[in-house]
Amino acid sequence: MATIVRAVECDFPVFGYAASGAGAEGLVRDRVVSLLPVGSGARGGGRLPRVAYQLAQRASKGHTLRGGTGVVFGTAFGCLTETESFVSHMIREREATPKPRAFSSSVHNAIASFVALKLNARGECQTFVHGELSFAQALFAAVLAHRRSGESYWVGALDELPAHTFRALEQGVRGTSAAHEGGAVLFGGGSEDVSEAVAGSRLVRIELGRTQDVPAWFAGSDAKPELVLHAGPPAPEADFGSEPGCPVFHAPPDHPSSLATRTALALSILDGESSATLVGLSTRPSRLAVLGTTADGDAALFELRGFGA
């Protein structure tokens, strides 16, 4: 017998987070990971898997990990470096000597699987590949999985921009939205006493749907967020109607995983690590929302609160 819940209301504590690349500039140095992964611990994986592993390590720093911990990731384009490497070599060599390492590292779920392997996470391992909403779908899956299991989850999204893709962008080819790369990982869930957490916030609401659903997500809400951080095509206000009834800080996505870095920034502002002035607020907020919309008409909303709120 399955249990029906409303995912729109949830209580998913976030204990740590880290970000990489474009959109991570507003975070304190300790929460930023280079897109050029270094260190022997990250050996063995492709570029994005290694960055993801270091982001996950940083996000869960100081927390006791259990074998049941899950890894849920998003990526719009996947491990393009290895995909390009494998396909280019295959074409040049006329399929004579394909490269096994590049193949196994090219699959989209190589990122989450590498993190799980390195951190011995034997719980759920999922990878969403739905463009700029991949992170939102990963967060949705982690929230429901946490509800079932009570386990902790690394949730993140990452995208990169290797040579062929970059050239495609230079030519103005559709399908890649921004000439940057990056992403973020957060660590949350679990069954620990959240009052003992020294820093962090909690996700209290998540919505997934289409852009025409956005006004309904804001209508009738008793406690409005103090600010909506929006990542998506410009002028979303036209779609909101009279909602959301609070200020909107709009910035176009830096890269396909911008929703993840934008969420990391919101968490940092709620924690007081980053200045609220970065998003046009004069004082530290206790309740922020992150809204993602895409040219394809997808939409997602997360509402975050500081632990004290």
Next chain:
Amino acid sequence: MASVLESAPIVLTGLGVVSAAGRGLDATEATLRAGRSCLGPLTRFPSPRNGHHRVGEVAQEWIADPAEPRTRALARLALADALDDARLEARTRRIALVLGTCTGGMPETEEAIESQLAGRGFPERVWSEHPCGATTHALAEDFGLRGPRFTISTACSSGAQALVIGRDVLLAGLADAVVAGGADALCRLTLNGFASLFATDPKGCRPFDVERDGMSLGEGAAFCVLEREDVALERGARIHVELAGAGNTCDAFHPTAPEPDGRGAEAAMRAALRDAGSTVDAVDYVNAHGTGTPGNDQAEGRALARLFGTRIPPVSSVKAIFGHTLGAAGAIEAIVCSLGLARGFLPGTSGLTRFDPDCEVEPLTETVTASPRFVLSNSFGFGGNNTVLALRRRDA
């Protein structure tokens, strides 16, 4: 903290499938009952591997527009059939779409990179097909699906995982119904990739056989319409089976190889049973992942032996019938299980002639008439991404 609103089973009210066995439920059932392998020579595209590998190709006669990206064309067939089978008018309800896929627009990406290497630049049409989500969006638009869209890629468990996410979407109240499944077309990347890992058997895959030497790739698509039971009954829908539970785990062992003792696979099966509120004694059949690679079959066999002990239910693999359709496999096999439950049979293991005792579990070789009530369907992917579905007959 959210409150639990209610409890209700999730049921499958529409099924659509296309594979090397043909299009539709009847063609699939007939092939399964005959135990006929649909593997043959690769003809889809020129390759040095033509003639050296047996694959499961979908007959070109089903493809209405040869210019359409192949994965999308395959998905379109199965999606149309699933909606038709469910007698569900897409435009009158909020229907979500969940696609599981490994390669998405990879055939087009190969073309784009080849073009770039030849100095002709990137053709826009093909490059825009690379993101897996592009397939999902195109299908949702064409079929008028107004609910949220999801795309998931957990390697060879993607199709099964799509059904799990579809169930979550229903439980979260995000849609009235969900069409969930998987699709993957044959392409040079997977053909050469698995060959580079020495994971393909030139003679065609022979799951659990003592001489097995790898998998055979295939292509196809399958979709299931998922609804809450009360909603389905209210509209008078025909219910095929109940999606009673699911289990997800990760081996956390190796990028491509399964954990040799199948601990992750066992944990996923236990999780699915727990989720379904059931026990090993209730299991009437297990559809094995059964790829035919030495490592997978041995690990899976060990997991089954440990889970079931002395009472091992009938087990079989259908990979030698369809080929390993990667992102579609979990969804195709969910439909195989649904057909077995609803129409009373258990498929045999085509390709198996001499059982490998190291696999510990001896699978069915021939298709048998039976009356299963509760079955498990295993799907295990690269990176140790394990998904197990528990399906129950409606009157059980």
